[in-house]
Amino acid sequence: MIVDVAVEHGYAMDEYARLGTLAERYGIGTLWAPNGTSSRDAFLSLSGLARASSRIRIGIQAMSPYEMHPLKIANALLTLNELAAGRASILVGGGGAIFGAIGGKPLRRVRATQECIDILRRAGTGETVNYAGEIFTVRNYRPQWTVQPPPRVLAGANLPQMLRMAARSANGIMMSDMPLPLVGNAVATVRDARAAAGEPGLAATAFEFNNWWAWHVHEDKARAEAEARTRIVLRGMLTKPYLEPFLSEEDCGLVAARMPAFYKALRGGSPVIEGVPERLIRTLVDNLTLTSDLRGLDAQIDRLKSFEKAGLTHLTLGVHEDPAAAIRIIGERVVPALA
Numbered sequence: 326m327i328v329d330v331a332v333e334h335g336y337a338m339d340e341y342a343r344l345g346t347l348a349e350r351y352g353i354g355t356l357w358a359p360n361g362t363s364s365r366d367a368f369l370s371l372s373g374l375a376r377a378s379s380r381i382r383i384g385i386q387a388m389s390p391y392e393m394h395p396l397k398i399a400n401a402l403l404t405l406n407e408l409a410a411g412r413a414s415i416l417v418g419g420g421g422a423i424f425g426a427i428g429g430k431p432l433r434r435v436r437a438t439q440e441c442i443d444i445l446r447r448a449g450t451g452e453t454v455n456y457a458g459e460i461f462t463v464r465n466y467r468p469q470w471t472v473q474p475p476p477r478v479l480a481g482a483n484l485p486q487m488l489r490m491a492a493r494s495a496n497g498i499m500m501s502d503m504p505l506p507l508v509g510n511a512v513a514t515v516r517d518a519r520a521a522a523g524e525p526g527l528a529a530t531a532f533e534f535n536n537w538w539a540w541h542v543h544e545d546k547a548r549a550e551a552e553a554r555t556r557i558v559l560r561g562m563l564t565k566p567y568l569e570p571f572l573s574e575e576d577c578g579l580v581a582a583r584m585p586a587f588y589k590a591l592r593g594g595s596p597v598i599e600g601v602p603e604r605l606i607r608t609l610v611d612n613l614t615l616t617s618d619l620r621g622l623d624a625q626i627d628r629l630k631s632f633e634k635a636g637l638t639h640l641t642l643g644v645h646e647d648p649a650a651a652i653r654i655i656g657e658r659v660v661p662a663l664a
Contacts (some may be wrong), residue, residue, distance in 0.1 A: 326633040326663045327354040329641040330655060331386065331537060332648045334361030338373040338487045344648055345374035349381035351656020352664075355414055357384040357641060362426045375408035383409050384535075386416035386499070387481045390441035392427060396463050398441065399448035403471045406449070411474035416499050417441050418481030435486050436460060442478050449475025479533060485514055492518035497533025498646040499641065502561040504612050505590040506570035507541055510537060512636030535639035536632065542625075542654055543646075546618035552645055553616040554596035554606060560589035560613035571612045576605055615642070619654070625661045633663065 330353050332344060345356040356374065357549055360367045367385045375383055383405065386472065388398055398415070406413035419434030440458040447454045454466040469604035480491035482498045492515040500511060539554040539560060561567030563584065568577050578586075579601070586599045598606055610616050617625045632640055642659070648652045 327639045328660050329355040331357035331643040333640050334359040334364035338370050342373035342377045346377055348652050349378050352660050355382035355384045357386045360388050368405050372408055382412045382414050384414035387418040390437050395441040395444040395461050399445055402476055403468055406473050406476040413476040416479045419466050435490050439490045439494050439551050451493050467596045488514045489518040493522050499535040501537045503536050504570055508635040533639055534637045537641045537643055540642040540644050541616040549616050551596040551608045553614045557609050558591050
């Protein structure tokens with residue numbers, strides 16, 4: 326299983342280059358940078374890493390076709406791919422932070438994501454693109470200057486309809502915060518859809534099965550726990566489908582009722598989640614994150630191996646505080662163990 330790393334937004338171009346070349350030295354597959362609401366432009370910010378590196382893939386997550394027309398996404402993606410000599414990747418989804426910030430409405434998300442992916446993949450061939458979709462149109466797009474291997478285009482997909490679409494249209498999927506008991510079903514949904522697509526050889530072609538997973542590992546266990554607890558509300562937004570595999574109906578209801586307290590902890594940068602029993606917080610952290618001190622990391626790595634057994638080909642570890650230190654730990658401890 327290939328290990329990727331996703332860093333948070335807010336870094337300058339030189340810092341992305343420093344973190345990405347560090348990850349490259351440790352054999353990490355892709356450095357993913359977020360397409361944030363108030364952050365620097367992700368494509369421009371990764372251009373320094375594209376020129377400074379030689380092996381690591383360079384990824385943008387996640388772009389929505391509702392925030393930028395697929396033709397313009399293609400221009401930015403193919404330019405980054407040119408700088409990286411064919412090592413660019415992009416994650417396309419139907420929502421995201423920017424989608425919410427611009428007042429986007431969730432209209433036909435699956436179809437919009439599919440059309441965007443279709444356009445990006447056709448653009449990556451360097452051939453003229455004429456596309457008449459139900460939502461997006463591209464006429465006479467000629468990126469003849471692109472001669473590199475095409476970028477990889479993944480779909481952000483957790484639910485069955487998006488998974489089935491991705492199976493036919495994308496190079497792979499990246500799930501987000503998908504707990505282990507649900508991974509196998511998601512992988513099976515994609516595999517079944519590819520087998521049923523009726524296109525010769527589709528089921529056998531390479532397809533990336535990835536999952537973004539929160540990484541909270543520090544030498545000090547209290548620091549790791551505090552970081553995980555503060556951000557726990559972001560893990561699947563603590564919605565019921567993510568919680569049902571390991572929480573009772575009553576506990577799912579309690580989490581839903583206490584959502585303001587979870588968000589208060591996030592906004593305040595506090596590990597204190599008012600009104601939520603400690604045993605419930607512990608269960609959420611254990612099942613929706615990788616949280617550990619260095620002494621307990623081997624046991625957590627054994628859990629990661631279960632993701633591979635469930636069908637993942639890639640695992641993206643989302644790092645937070647001190648990303649360089651996290652990359653070193655991942656490179657020294659996790660990458661060799663999962664190779």
